[in-house]
Amino acid sequence: MRARRAARSARSRADEEVGVRIALFTTCLVDAVFPGAAVATVRLLERLGHEVHVPQGQACCGQMHVNTGYAPEAVGIVRNHVRTFAPVLDGEWDAVVAPSGSCVGSVRHQQSVVARRHGDARLAHTAEQVAAHTYELSELLVDVLGVTDVGAWFPRTVTYHPTCHSLRLLRVGDRPTRLLRAVDGLELVDLPDADQCCGFGGTFALKNADTSGAMVADKADAVAASGADVVTAGDWSCLMNIDGALSRAGGRARAVHLAEILASTRERPWRPEQRPAAPTTAAPAGGRA
Amino acid sequence: MSAVPLGMPGRRVPDGQVGRGPTVGRGRGDAAVHPLPATPPSDPLRWGPSFPEAAHETLADPQLRANLRRATRTIRDKRLAVTGELPDWEALRDAGAAVKADVMERLPELLVELEASVVARGGTVHWARDAAEANAIVVGIAQGHGVREVVKVKSMATQEIGLNEALADAGIEAVETDLAERIVQLAGDMPSHILVPAIHRNRAQIRDIFAAGMDDAPPDLTDDPHDLAMAARAHLRARFLRAEVAVSGANLAIADTGTVAVVESEGNGRMCLTLPRVLVTVMGIEKVLPTFRDLEVFLQLLPRSSTGERMNPYTSMWTGVTPGDGPQEFHLVLLDNGRTRALADDVGRQALHCIRCSACLNVCPVYERAGGHAYGSVYPGPIGAILTPQLLGVGDTGGPSGSHDPTASLPFASTLCGACYDACPVKIDIPSALVHLRERATHPGGAATPTPTTAAMRVAAVALGGGTRFRWAARGVSVAARLTGGRRLRRLPWPGSLWTAARDAPALPPRSFRDLWRRRGGRA
16 A cells, blocks of 8 residues: 555656655675676666666675575665665655666565575565565656656667566566667567576576586577677576577677666767676677667 | 377377377287386376476487477367357356365365265265375275176276275286377387377377287288277177276265266266176275256366367266166275365465366466376376475475475476466466465475575565665676677576576666666666
């Protein structure tokens, strides 16, 4: 209830063309390894006239621990996350956004379960409320901010990998592709077997390295078969896996986060350098017009 | 239930379901087919090494991967077509899940009711705590009738307990009559799929298996699917007609009427269930349903989810004994074998809702690559990864534990992609059960085992448990970025080598986002 009310209030601010105050949950992987996606998320939301805040107490949602069998050890991580973003419940911000379907899936479907199972019902309750205000980027844009054309320009052939948690846990559906289709200059092509997992699975990639390797090799083949020069998704974890396999295979296609495509404009186009250094690749900055 | 038709002249083995291999003609007996797995399992419920080790072997077989890819895709597409056409499919799934949850809530009383109903209709009910007890009951019944041979309907429960081997030890031959199950039996294999047990064999191999293992195989047998089906048909018909005792499993049993049901595609089950004088059915205790009306839900869910058919060709139902019609002696063996242990776990118990349709196997990207034998159990795939560990007590004090134990490794054999949950006709939340069982595996008896992973997770829990701590951890990444010159890396030392075996490591950024944000005074 409270969640729906909050979404309505965020939406009504958007409708009234008042800037929506958004707290960015960067996610630990993006923060430490792929800061370009966070920079792009901030630029995009500010360009759309909204206010972005980055609470400094944040770190991680706890998903890696929980999915590796260490839920008891994850309780402290969950507590830190919930405490950091709880001000959204008092109107400090209108919504929380993360450039990751998987981390939002964890916030929405895991945190309260973990807290409750390990004896902290109060934390579980607050976690549920914070989760109800937390959105994956494409959800925030389409459902809360009510935009599909964000005024982006990205003159490349792009294919979209739906990522399992966005697809099946969050059910983001066609929101990302609606956003992509509205991007000026972008040609969206189908990815064969798009709904098949890329084989990342967090620590699965290490614990079951052979199976994971076979899966990501198939995904890289599918990207190559699509004819795209960019594969995108709402999650750097899956993209890190796919990008690594593409790089290993030596083809021309590379991974770019959805936020980076949507942040790109004619005035301020996406450049590979924004994603810190990929010196072995040769993605042309200007791209194909 | 198998998708491979038998006893239906004119029908052909559908493409993909037993694989389509090289079509080179071979002379009789000139190609040795080695059993898979090579070493006979000591326990059909769990054999062999851990999942990663077993998968390392099976992934190296390109023929197996090609077979599986083709076969799982074919079944997957058929299932999507016949589930998509039902406007109430989601409601049916909800109904199936609700009935199963109700059954688990009152399993003891339903089983007692089932027993009373079966006995009232002239059947005999036996209770078996484990595999040994169940096998002893069936062997005792067969010996009591002095038979040397029994015919069998495809059954997961009897595979689970190793009944065929127990009967063989008593000098009784168990003849599998489902085509794919017979292939597996003649090859000395273990099944690698719940529905299509010979999915790992192609037709050239099946031809060689028949030529070597069937004493009455035609001398000019080819690997044409029709020829293979006809050879098996003739071979099995002789055995149906002479059998005095049949052994079956059960897809479901109705508590209030005592009715037991088997659904199948080939008609071999119908032969076994009607021709012999004595019928012994081994059924897991979780298969009971409260009322006859519940059948309407499951007889829609099962065929559409398993073979991708609107209705399975044969549905056999029997209630006790009918004088002068069908078997005149009926035994129902109710098997626990770890099921009450699974029932005690409030998250894991949903594995007992499984109706053995195998839809989760067919959509699983891990199963599709690694194959069924990598799971080292008669229950492979996602459902096996949550059922087998529970039947064997993973995470119980003194039970299997850790991600390297053969049994405890199973819940880790998934990317948690969720395709299985979407496909499951009774909405078993397999990803959540996997995560829960991972916790049981790493915390046997409630405390984390002292392993390198545990140590790493504890350190990571500190680093990821607060903003300031995380800033310092992220600075470690920046240091690594300087050391690596901001380049992608093709080779990392262990454990990073597990990553770089298949893909490059990402180029690391000189600064984390939070450092960029602070340096720019809260602007990106």
